[in-house]
Amino acid sequence: MDLGDLMQLLDDTSNTTIRQRQVFFKTVKKKKETFDDYLTNLQNLASVCAFSEKNNMIRDVIILGIQDKKFRNELLSKPNLTLDKVISECRLKEAEDIKLEEKLKAKKLLLEAKKKEKDNVKEFQATLNELKQCLNQTSERIKGAPKPENQNMTKDQFKKALEQVKSTRVNMMASAPNIFEKINNEPSTKTNKTREKVEVINCQKCKTTHPRKCCPNFVSKPKFCINCKVVGHLNNECPNKTKGDNSKRNVNQQNSRHHQNTRHNIRGTSARVIPAGWNPPNQHVWQPKSPYSDIPPHSVHAGHDSDGDTIYVGRSNYNGDWLPAKVIPRKNTAYVCWGGQEIPVHTYDVLCGIGYSWQPGFAGTVPPGAVSAGATTSGEMLYVGRGHWQGSLTPGKIHPSHRCLYIPYGGQEVRLDSYEVLIRAPALTWMPSSGSMLPANAIHAGHDSDGDQIYVGRAYHDGDLLPAKVIFNKNCAYVCHGGNEHVKHQFEILCGTSYRWLPASNGHVPPNSVEGGRTSNGEQLYIGRGHHCGSLTPGKIHPSHQCLYIPYGGQEIRLSSYEVLTRM
Known part of the structure; x- marks a missing residue:
């Protein structure tokens, strides 16, 4: 290759670069194009333009392409404006614009509905006046009054007007419940007098509101x-x-x-079939979340992705089905599985609350208390499950009729026959007892020095409601108060599931600790347990005294280090 060929090659390369940069600088965001798609397009174009400062060039093109002058000036007024800051601000602006557009659409629909309702009122009033005129003419003909030549109405015309009133009446009941009140209060257009009042009744025969003697079920004498x-x-x-x-x-x-x-x-409608085991929605808190908002507090943790990202339990509506979703805050999106594919969704809810746990399941089975995140269009409930797959612990949907768990992973819908089911344990309850019978799900607290098993209870003493140790082999309970141990034969025992004991000291209690009673002046007492003389004995945590008191050997024993009963 001689010098001339080399120079020609350099010129061609330079011309190609210039043309690519021309395309880059002329690229603008389309009307229905999302910002992320626009950003991806700019990054792809910039990668072949041989820029020395690619990020700055992308930043400048984005700012110059912004049509909103106010928003562009706000960006330019910020110091140290980097590409990451511009991207973050543009995403927030896009989310705000979407919300504003939805509000405007809703307002427009509301105005159209009000206009349609007003038109229906006028149409109904005209039809009602025509019917009244027809009834007056019929009455005059029966009495032998002379028949006006220009106001004749045949029997067929009368039936047609009657049917029109009936159909209008049915439509108006659905769209304007207070139609007759509006007609009564509307002034006449011909005179300054108010219209003749139409007597409206609550009909017990058709269960609707209509003028007297105008029941749609009886105008045509149906069965x-x-x-x-x-x-x-x-x-x-x-x-x-x-x-x-x-x-x-x-x-x-x-x-x-x-x-x-x-x-x-x-x-023409049918009742929706609700299978057994469905948890009413008011038992769970589903918090709406946008891709760029923080994860709500007390979100239910589900597992982790293969790259270590934390996953939470969510749900989303896709193609008419409410589906359990895996929510990954770090990726600013959620995923559902449907039709053999993994579908990313940007509108979803996150499950929040305490008292949730995971239990093993297989072949589409779910235990009592299983959490349902939605249903298919056919009415079948879908439950929240999770399973291990390629180094991840991923949540998905348990499909009972398919006898499996489906999880969204790697762009596909993965089927698992063995999995874990999300359940919410019933609330802890206090059951009255006299020591004769051990209730089901009584919470075990420890053991006495002689080996007798001890359970969590509470009893009243001297105006205080105190945590107690319950020993069924001795048919009684024990509380501590005023430095002494007191025997109680009437008490309550705590029952439930999904609890645990957490270490604490010096009167401190962790979140979700179980309250076991109150003093006469209103101070809360929590349930704790501690080791003493070979026993593991429950008692009362007294925060203001900065310790745990346990009843043992006729005395009230003070312990600084202990364990606290908490909800999971």
């Missing part, structure tokens, strides 16, 4: 069953008609069920 109060059949055709000596209570129950079923059939 109506007095037995079960349902339109569609007569009394002698009622399938709930009882024979023999059936009690009135059974008849009412059957009629109620029949009425509900008939009502659903008339409306």
Whole structure:
């Protein structure tokens, strides 16, 4: 290659670089393009432009391409503006713009609905006036009054107007419950007098509100069953008609069920099937989260990704299904599995609360108390589970009818037959006892010096509600007060699951500690236990005294180091 060829090659390379830089500097964010997609496009273009300061060039192009002058000036006014700061600010601005756009859409829909409602009011009023005029004409004809030539209405026209009123009435009941109040309060357009009042009643026959003698169930004289109060059949055709000596209570129950079923059939809807084991939503707190907001406090930890990122329990709606999700705050997104694929989602909820634990499961089975994060469009409940896969501990959806757990991983929907199920243990409860029988799930506290097992209890003494040690082999409980140990034959024993003992000292208690009582002046007393003379004995943690007191050998023993009963 001679010098001329080399110079030609350099010119071609320089021209190519210039053209690539021209494309880079002319790149602007499209209207429906997300900022992350725009940023990725700029980074790809900058990688082939041979910039010495690539990040600064990307930063400058982003700022110059911002259409919002106010936002651009705010960025330029900030000192030490780096690419990372510009990216963070632009993402926050994009999230705010999305929220503002949603609010504007909602406001527009509300205005359209109000306008439509007002139009419906006018249309109904005109139809009602026409019906009144028709009724007056019919009444005059019956009385033999002369028939006006320009106000004739045939029988077919009358029926048509009647049907129109009925259909308008049904539509208006759904969209404007207070329609008649609006008509009554609206002034007449022809005179300054108020309109003639329309008497409105709460009809017990059709369970709606309408003018007197305008019941939609009776205008055309439909079949109506007095037995079960349902339109569609007569009394002698009622399938709930009882024979023999059936009690009135059974008849009412059957009629109620029949009425509900008939009502659903008339409306064309069916009741949703809720399988056994479904936890009502109000038992769990699902906190909405955006990709750039902090993880809520008390979020339920689910596991870890293969790269060590922490994963939390979440849920999201995808294609009409509410699906359990794995939430990875470090990646600013959540993932669900559906249709054999791992789907990233940016709108999701995070499960928050305490008292959750994981239990083994297999082949689609779930234990009592299993947490459901949603359901399929067919109504089948989906439960929260987790499983080990390629160095990760990943949450997913337990699909009972598929007899497995599905987890989102590596872009795919991975099937696992063995897994763990997220459950929420029932709350701790205090059961009355006299020492004769050990209740189920009684919380074990330790052992006495002679080997007798000790359980957690509480009892009243001298106006104080005190934590107690319960020994069923001795049929009694013991509390400590005023330096002495006192025997109690009437007490309560603590029952429940998902608890643990955590070390503490000097009157301190960790979060979620279990309260075992109160003094007469209102100070809280917590449940603790400590070692003394070969025993592991529970007692009362007195924060203001900075110690644990246990009843032992007729005395009140003071301990500075101890363990505290806490909820998991």
